[in-house]
Amino acid sequence: MRLHAPLAAFGGEAIDSHGVTRDFPAQSMLTGLLANALGWTRNMREAHQRLQDRIVFGFLHEVEPLHGRATDYQTAQLAKSDRAWTTSGTASGRDGGAKSYIGAHQRWRDYRLDLRLSGVLRLDSQDAAPTLDDLAHALRRPARPLFIGRKPCLPSASIFAGWVEAEDAREALRRAAPAGLQEFRALWPESEGMEGANRTFDLTDEPAVLILASDFAVGCKIRAFPTRSGRNRPADPSCGRD
DSSP states (O other): OEEEEEEEEOOOOTTTTTTOOSSSSOOHHHHHHHHHHHOOOHHHHHHHHHHHHHEEEEEEESSSOOOOOEEEEEEEEETTTTOOETTSSSSSOSSSSSGGGSSSSSEEEEEEEEEEEEEEEEEETEEEESHHHHHHHHHHEEEEEEEEEEEEOSSSSSSSOOOOSSSSSSHHHHHHOOTTTTTTTTEEGGGGHHHTTTEEEEEEEOOOOEEEEEEEEEEEEEEOOTTSSSSOOOOOOOTTTT
16 A cells, blocks of 8 residues: 555544644544445445454555644634534534634644555455455545545555565565665554564554564554453544545
């Protein structure tokens, strides 16, 4: 896989009206991206969850250090009578007194600039649908326009970048790395190999992964921090379609 874009957004833990971005995509975002390419709709939640449960992936940054981050400052003047449609198909009203609507509504959305990621992806239960061939065809000829995180984030290159054969995601990522790349960071599941990992910390709502740098020699290991239900983040059909 190849994620190249002038702007990209990988949503992290949002605080108030600040939509932050991570350095790597989450499993749920990849699920939404692939489902969008397949032409799936938001109400196909069980299909989204089955696909997400099968995804094993890894990514590396082709350029280090990163080009930076931009923050989009957005405002909207809303009245108490204004209503909005939600993803559940119902209209949402507004509470509060008249003074609550004197000032404009504000929010901030972060973006990565000039993103250049190389990645690999496989599916467990390879005989189940969709197959890797189905995903490859959908990425080459998507049912709808694709974007990397939010709708303004249009890819600047084909997301499907060919096939790699390897024993695990870590080795596949090494083989997919651009020639001559020396200093970089990479991410892949802990279950795919731990060589080079030397630091542990928690990443909310994600499966255990590894992040490494400098030709996979130095890096850090990330373990899953479970949600209150004890499970990782469920598939969200809106991911990749913000």
